[in-house]
Amino acid sequence: MIRGAGLVDVELGPPVDTFAGAGGEEKARQFGTYGYPIRARKP
Amino acid sequence: MADILQIVDVDKLREEVQSKYREVAEKPEGDYHFHTGRPQAIRLGYDRTVLDQLPEEACKAFAGVANPFHWDKPKPGERVVDLGSGGGTDSFFAALCVGKKGRVVGVDMTPAMLDRSRQLAQQLGFDNAEFREGLIEDAPVEDGWADVVISNGVFNLCPDKLGVYRQVARILRPGGRMMVADICVEKPIPESAMHDIDLWTG
Numbered sequence: 539m540i541r542g543a544g545l546v547d548v549e550l551g552p553p554v555d556t557f558a559g560a561g562g563e564e565k566a567r568q569f570g571t572y573g574y575p576i577r578a579r580k581p
Numbered sequence: 582m583a584d585i586l587q588i589v590d591v592d593k594l595r596e597e598v599q600s601k602y603r604e605v606a607e608k609p610e611g612d613y614h615f616h617t618g619r620p621q622a623i624r625l626g627y628d629r630t631v632l633d634q635l636p637e638e639a640c641k642a643f644a645g646v647a648n649p650f651h652w653d654k655p656k657p658g659e660r661v662v663d664l665g666s667g668g669g670t671d672s673f674f675a676a677l678c679v680g681k682k683g684r685v686v687g688v689d690m691t692p693a694m695l696d697r698s699r700q701l702a703q704q705l706g707f708d709n710a711e712f713r714e715g716l717i718e719d720a721p722v723e724d725g726w727a728d729v730v731i732s733n734g735v736f737n738l739c740p741d742k743l744g745v746y747r748q749v750a751r752i753l754r755p756g757g758r759m760m761v762a763d764i765c766v767e768k769p770i771p772e773s774a775m776h777d778i779d780l781w782t783g
Binding site for chain 2: 539540542543544545549550551552553554556557559560561562565568569570571572573574575576577578579580581
């Protein structure tokens with residue numbers, strides 16, 4: 539999708555268990571939800 | 582699967598998102614489904630040499646989900662756009678990185694968040710940061726203006742994700758960088774759950 543928007547060199551960083559210990563943890567676990575840094579470049 | 586834009590009531594979703602983040606702006610120390618504040622930024626690995634320069638008030642309404650500055654930070658003199666700038670923590674972080682010769686434009690649709698970030702920019706003397714009201718799907722920033730586009734935990738709240746990434750491409754100058762953080766799911770979300778506005782906002 540990101541490439542489809544015209545960006546290149548798309549990279550996903552390491553996952554972070556961002557909801558651990560928060561109220562949303564249960565729903566996050568249900569769908570395997572993690573936070574990620576994402577980078578790309580406009581050619 | 583049906584087009585997500587036909588499944589989700591976009592206007593209702595925006596209202597719910599605004600309501601949730603108005604609450605965060607007005608009561609940042611409240612109990613939410615996500616972590617907030619400086620402890621969350623530290624947990625996500627934000628560079629302490631920059632983060633520690635921000636006063637507590639500038640970090641209180643932070644609700645990020647990962648670290649958009651994981652690989653790199655904006656450089657002195659660069660122009661940065663923060664899509665969904667919320668309480669302004671990432672914008673202020675970027676403003677410290679770009680310095681007086683750089684510029685940061687935060688875009689947010691929630692008036693309470695804009696009030697908070699504008700007030701903080703004035704109080705803290707961030708003359709190089711401004712905050713504009715608007716949707717990130719139609720960001721009020723001219724074509725090719727930015728060296729860097731940042732965002733944190735916002736794109737997931739927009740059903741038209743391709744439209745958002747097209748905005749990023751429009752705003753960036755050739756060679757410009759997108760540095761964002763967001764949540765991704767490992768398991769497929771059933772169509773029935775996509776109708777559930779509560780799931781979008783937590």
